[in-house]
Amino acid sequence: MVTESERAAFEAGIKLGALYHQFTGTPVGLDTAESLEQAIKSSISLQPYVRDVRVRIDRNIISESLNRFGYCELNGRMLDVSLEVEFEKTRVCAALKYDGNYPMMRIEEVHGI
Amino acid sequence: MVTESERAAFEAGIKLGALYHQFTGTPVGLDTAESLEQAIKSSISLQPYVRDVRVRIDRNIISESLNRFGYCELNGRMLDVSLEVEFEKTRVCAALKYDGNYPMMRIEEVHGI
Amino acid sequence: MVTESERAAFEAGIKLGALYHQFTGTPVGLDTAESLEQAIKSSISLQPYVRDVRVRIDRNIISESLNRFGYCELNGRMLDVSLEVEFEKTRVCAALKYDGNYPMMRIEEVHGI
Amino acid sequence: MVTESERAAFEAGIKLGALYHQFTGTPVGLDTAESLEQAIKSSISLQPYVRDVRVRIDRNIISESLNRFGYCELNGRMLDVSLEVEFEKTRVCAALKYDGNYPMMRIEEVHGI
Numbered sequence: 166m167v168t169e170s171e172r173a174a175f176e177a178g179i180k181l182g183a184l185y186h187q188f189t190g191t192p193v194g195l196d197t198a199e200s201l202e203q204a205i206k207s208s209i210s211l212q213p214y215v216r217d218v219r220v221r222i223d224r225n226i227i228s229e230s231l232n233r234f235g236y237c238e239l240n241g242r243m244l245d246v247s248l249e250v251e252f253e254k255t256r257v258c259a260a261l262k263y264d265g266n267y268p269m270m271r272i273e274e275v276h277g278i
Numbered sequence: 279m280v281t282e283s284e285r286a287a288f289e290a291g292i293k294l295g296a297l298y299h300q301f302t303g304t305p306v307g308l309d310t311a312e313s314l315e316q317a318i319k320s321s322i323s324l325q326p327y328v329r330d331v332r333v334r335i336d337r338n339i340i341s342e343s344l345n346r347f348g349y350c351e352l353n354g355r356m357l358d359v360s361l362e363v364e365f366e367k368t369r370v371c372a373a374l375k376y377d378g379n380y381p382m383m384r385i386e387e388v389h390g391i
Numbered sequence: 392m393v394t395e396s397e398r399a400a401f402e403a404g405i406k407l408g409a410l411y412h413q414f415t416g417t418p419v420g421l422d423t424a425e426s427l428e429q430a431i432k433s434s435i436s437l438q439p440y441v442r443d444v445r446v447r448i449d450r451n452i453i454s455e456s457l458n459r460f461g462y463c464e465l466n467g468r469m470l471d472v473s474l475e476v477e478f479e480k481t482r483v484c485a486a487l488k489y490d491g492n493y494p495m496m497r498i499e500e501v502h503g504i
Numbered sequence: 505m506v507t508e509s510e511r512a513a514f515e516a517g518i519k520l521g522a523l524y525h526q527f528t529g530t531p532v533g534l535d536t537a538e539s540l541e542q543a544i545k546s547s548i549s550l551q552p553y554v555r556d557v558r559v560r561i562d563r564n565i566i567s568e569s570l571n572r573f574g575y576c577e578l579n580g581r582m583l584d585v586s587l588e589v590e591f592e593k594t595r596v597c598a599a600l601k602y603d604g605n606y607p608m609m610r611i612e613e614v615h616g617i
Contacts (some may be wrong), residue, residue: 167385170281171283171385171388172287174284174287174288174291175290175370175383175385176291177288177291178287178288178289178291178292178295179292179294179295179383180291180295181292182293182295182297183298185296185299185529186297186298186299186529187299187416188417189528190413190524190525190528191414191434192435192437193434196433197434197436200426200433200434201430201433201434203430204417204429204431207422207423207427208417208418208419208426209418210423211418211419211423211460212460213460232605232606233606234439235437238580241577257284259288265571265572270288270292272280275281275284298416299416300529302415302416303412303415303526304526304547306547306550309546310543310546310547310549310550313539313542314543314546317530317536317540317542318543320539320540321531321532323536324531324533324536324573324574325573326573345492345493346493347493347550349550349551351415354464380458380459380460392614393513394509394614396507396510397510397596398513398611400513400517401514401596401598401609403514403517404513404514404515404517404518404519404520404521405518406517406521407517407521408517408518408519408520408522408523411522412521412522412524413525483510483514485514496514498506498510498514501506
């Protein structure tokens, strides 16, 4: 037996793992960060049970990371993501934020709706 | 407040989402499937709280999918994965298996250890 | 010794290989295809020596490929890409187009500028 | 008209771009680097016109990059790749090596066979 909140938490984890491993490595610069944020948000929003996705790519870290050709690769240091998943009557809010040297994924809240 | 079993389920979801989006698209053939299975297993085993990973790439589906150059791309149809995650005193067993036209990820069991 | 046109052809190949393996597997649907096209175009345009990128994701193939949740994954069948690379005085036009069962990448033109 | 050597250079570029964007981001540690090297080599060897692939993941850089969980992600800094492509009577040797802050891909040699 799997509870509704375990299932919702599982679904939230899938989405963060997917997002991270699909999009890190993508070339990004100051002028294209917004387009990439939008594409990440819209693609992950398609996945089952996703209710909302917010994606922010840190422009300061992009600026510090530019290579000789004027761009860099999307990585965990610059990603700030939060999302909400609803499975039946349970909502899970989860986030990805760089913490120390690790792109930490956390459940922020589980509640009934 | 997040329970131990919600957290364990979340961690299992992260690993399956990561595995799928990291490795699908990889060129694979009958002679290289075993090496790819091994690399997937060993890389996902490094992630936090993972206790075991089993990866099977279906050779029949590889055979049916070969392109004119004799290989194909790893995709959800040919992947059969199960893994165990332990967070503190809770173990979650989860799996990825193609079902209809979808690479379905499921929690198979949650139990105390 | 490497000629200018060999170098330009090499650079064009890098971009098509990168694009394909970075973005295939991304969740996509009819409403998000345009955002994904834009993000692919803008990210690949950042890479060295790229002068132009055109990306078209085939909406008919998306429609035929939708899973039970109403989306699918970007794959080689639905991608139509062409790009121009300039290295010093040489321009190479190259393309990715599905052909039979293979996402064929081809040089379409090499000429001085 | 595309020459044999332009075509061979293009094919070499495709393979390096593909390899980089398929495999960077993969979890890797000292104990799993060899398995990942092997899987990369065997998967890229399947692609058309590839004659040889050598992949080396720098263990020192892995050691310096370990996160609190004892692993890191494969990135351009730690990758050293060389490959040979043959198209008809032309062989191209190409390589990927970190140079400054960039995973530089270069043609090392073009010659008839």
